[in-house]
Amino acid sequence: xxxxxxxxxxxxxxxxxxxxxxxxxxxxxxxxxxxxxxxxxxxxxxxxxxxxxxxxxxxxxxxxxxxxxxxxxxxxxxxxxxxxxxxxxxxxxxxxxxxxxxxxxxxxxxxxxxxxxxxxxxxxxxxxxx
Amino acid sequence: xxxxxxxxxxxxxxxxxxxxxxxxxxxxxxxxxxxxxxxxxxxxxxxxxxxxxxxxxxxxxxxxxxxxxxxxxxxxxxxxxxxxxxxxxxxxxxxxxxxxxxxxxxxxxxxxxxxxxxxxxxxxxxxxxxxxxxxxxxxxxxxxxxxxxxxxxxxxxxxxxxxxxxxxxxxxxxxxxxxxxxxxxxxxxxxxxxxxxxxxxxxxxxxxxxxxxxxxxxxxxxxxxxxxxxxxxxxxxxxxxxxxxxxxxxxxxxxxxxxxxxxxxxxxxxxxxxxxxxxxxxxxxxxxxxxxxxxxxxxxxxxxxxxxxxxxxxxxxxxxxxxxxxxxxxxxxxxxxxxxxxxxxxxxxxxxxxxxxxxxxxxxxxxxxxxxxxxxxxxxxxxxxxxxxxxxxxxxxxxxxxxxxxxxxxxxxxxxxxxxxxxxxxxxxxxxxxxxxxxxxxxxxxxxxxxxxxxxxxxxxxxxxxxxxxxxxxxxxxxxxxxxxxxxxxxxxxxxxxxxx
Numbered sequence: 001x002x003x004x005x006x007x008x009x010x011x012x013x014x015x016x017x018x019x020x021x022x023x024x025x026x027x028x029x030x031x032x033x034x035x036x037x038x039x040x041x042x043x044x045x046x047x048x049x050x051x052x053x054x055x056x057x058x059x060x061x062x063x064x065x066x067x068x069x070x071x072x073x074x075x076x077x078x079x080x081x082x083x084x085x086x087x088x089x090x091x092x093x094x095x096x097x098x099x100x101x102x103x104x105x106x107x108x109x110x111x112x113x114x115x116x117x118x119x120x121x122x123x124x125x126x127x128x129x130x
Numbered sequence: 131x132x133x134x135x136x137x138x139x140x141x142x143x144x145x146x147x148x149x150x151x152x153x154x155x156x157x158x159x160x161x162x163x164x165x166x167x168x169x170x171x172x173x174x175x176x177x178x179x180x181x182x183x184x185x186x187x188x189x190x191x192x193x194x195x196x197x198x199x200x201x202x203x204x205x206x207x208x209x210x211x212x213x214x215x216x217x218x219x220x221x222x223x224x225x226x227x228x229x230x231x232x233x234x235x236x237x238x239x240x241x242x243x244x245x246x247x248x249x250x251x252x253x254x255x256x257x258x259x260x261x262x263x264x265x266x267x268x269x270x271x272x273x274x275x276x277x278x279x280x281x282x283x284x285x286x287x288x289x290x291x292x293x294x295x296x297x298x299x300x301x302x303x304x305x306x307x308x309x310x311x312x313x314x315x316x317x318x319x320x321x322x323x324x325x326x327x328x329x330x331x332x333x334x335x336x337x338x339x340x341x342x343x344x345x346x347x348x349x350x351x352x353x354x355x356x357x358x359x360x361x362x363x364x365x366x367x368x369x370x371x372x373x374x375x376x377x378x379x380x381x382x383x384x385x386x387x388x389x390x391x392x393x394x395x396x397x398x399x400x401x402x403x404x405x406x407x408x409x410x411x412x413x414x415x416x417x418x419x420x421x422x423x424x425x426x427x428x429x430x431x432x433x434x435x436x437x438x439x440x441x442x443x444x445x446x447x448x449x450x451x452x453x454x455x456x457x458x459x460x461x462x463x464x465x466x467x468x469x470x471x472x473x474x475x476x477x478x479x480x481x482x483x484x485x486x487x488x489x490x491x492x493x494x495x496x497x498x499x500x501x502x503x504x505x506x507x508x509x510x511x512x513x514x515x516x517x518x519x520x521x522x523x524x525x526x527x528x529x530x531x532x533x534x535x536x537x538x539x540x541x542x543x544x545x546x547x548x549x550x551x552x553x554x555x556x557x558x559x560x561x562x563x564x565x566x567x568x569x570x571x572x573x574x575x576x577x578x579x580x581x582x583x584x585x586x587x588x589x590x591x592x593x594x595x596x597x598x599x600x601x602x603x604x605x606x607x608x609x610x611x612x613x614x615x616x617x618x619x620x621x622x623x624x625x626x627x628x629x630x631x
Binding site: 007008009010011012015016018019022023025026029035038039040041042045046049050052053054056057058060061063075078079082083084086087089090091092093094097098101102105106109113117118119120121 | 181312347519521525535549551561
């Protein structure tokens with residue numbers, strides 16, 4: 001082992017080699033026993049959820065993507081967006097019900113996280129200033 | 131022996147302050163509330179609720195988290211009995227006979243026995259923790275870096291052996307977990323590793339983010355893809371308290387379950403998961419009416435539930451005394467302790483005795499509270515079980531987002547979670563288990579630190595791990611476990627353990 005043996009690269013290098021080896025083994029075994037089909041990949045259901053999370057991330061405290069600048073909108077906007085966008089993922093989703101639910105849940109979240117627990121999550125900076 | 135009770139006394143004096151009792155109570159209550167929701171297991175529950183504890187002092191926040199954990203465990207059993215959807219692997223066994231009892235109109239009895247069994251198991255396990263705490267810590271202090279490294283390797287090997295499914299996949303998940311823990315600036319040289327020049331990776335990946343994605347979002351994708359048919363029991367719940375006769379009949383299963391669960395729970399590498407399975411097998415063999423098993427035998431609920439709870443509690447031992455989390459829940463606890471500025475390990479008991487003993491004592495109080503709050507509130511839980519999933523998961527998404535954001539007041543963490551969630555779903559689809567990944571991730575940093583320390587001490591000689599007798603023994607145990615697991619006869623046996631039930 002060289003003097004660089006215990007440097008930053010040692011551990012990641014060993015691990016990467018192990019992953020390569022395990023991957024080759026896994027592929028080799030898969031020829032012997034292909035295993036069951038992975039079935040239906042729920043892309044239609046996953047995209048709205050991921051979209052909802054991303055919407056939350058870019059609106060909670062603003063975001064800059066190139067020329068577009070999203071202002072600091074806080075929980076009052078980010079929560080309903082996340083709830084409605086992700087809620088549409090369900091096969092049996094109903095929009096009116098979801099809208100009402102979003103309002104109720106957002107109010108609850110603001111009350112719980114900001115006021116009861118005192119976490120410094122922005123509420124509605126464009127309206128209240130925090 | 132006397133020391134144990136003095137220490138527990140100190141613990142009780144901490145845990146019984148009005149503030150901490152209140153925190154324990156709230157923890158148990160909201161833990162149950164979230165844990166009851168179908169498809170939300172203890173890990174997801176703790177990940178979702180972790181931010182709630184951020185603003186508390188270290189002792190208070192750990193007491194509350196422990197409460198959340200027991201609540202989630204118990205909530206999971208409630209769901210298993212009433213809906214036949216086990217929230218996690220350890221509740222699988224409860225679901226078999228518990229749900230059958232519920233269909234026969236004995237849901238109340240099943241829930242009552244589960245609660246009483248859990249309480250007895252919790253009481254005994256608390257004493258076990260108190261008794262083992264000091265000696266285990268002393269042992270931990272004798273460990274040098276090489277011994278620590280070998281102990282972790284042994285623990286990880288045991289985790290592989292105990293995981294379900296393919297061994298290669300389980301090992302791969304552990305290795306990937308360790309590799310992910312290397313992301314960020316190197317703790318010694320400060321060099322950036324695998325950050326791809328992304329600012330959000332500079333400080334490494336936060337464990338809570340990883341856990342929330344894999345266990346929180348991954349779970350949602352899973353449930354949306356395969357909508358479960360929920361079969362909430364429509365029958366009467368029936369009386370909750372068992373008669374004296376029923377209690378006497380089930381006392382032996384409860385005590386045997388506690389014994390098995392306590393021992394298996396201490397094993398590194400999530401031995402706790404074996405407790406309920408082992409208890410089920412033992413009770414079935416000892417029972418005079420073994421043909422009833424699988425069709426609603428009370429002993430098949432009381433025994434495994436006690437084992438489950440005892441194991442859940444004794445799995446705190448390796449975490450609190452050695453700083454090594456044996457499973458994903460304990461890994462989350464490490465995350466919580468780190469956020470509070472406490473580095474888990476043998477020094478905790480010395481430096482923060484009130485935290486250590488307060489936490490141990492609060493475990494017992496938490497178990498007591500579960501009996502008190504759960505049985506009267508059962509009607510509420512049944513109502514909660516009827517909340518449709520189409521409203522449930524947007525709420526979970528919203529809580530997760532707020533939680534992810536508030537860990538570091540950083541929206542980038544939320545973004546990262548969305549991407550990891552996808553990965554989590556893909557892993558589930560391809561039959562890779564998430565628990566080994568989480569374990570590898572949490573032990574990764576410590577593993578690397580100890581590896582490098584021991585190599586520096588030995589001047590780069592890797593034989594150092596074999597020269598210390600203790601370290602060599604630990605590695606040998608791991609090696610033997612791995613060889614046994616690979617051997618064909620054992621492989622079949624391993625599948626049977628999980629399939630039998």
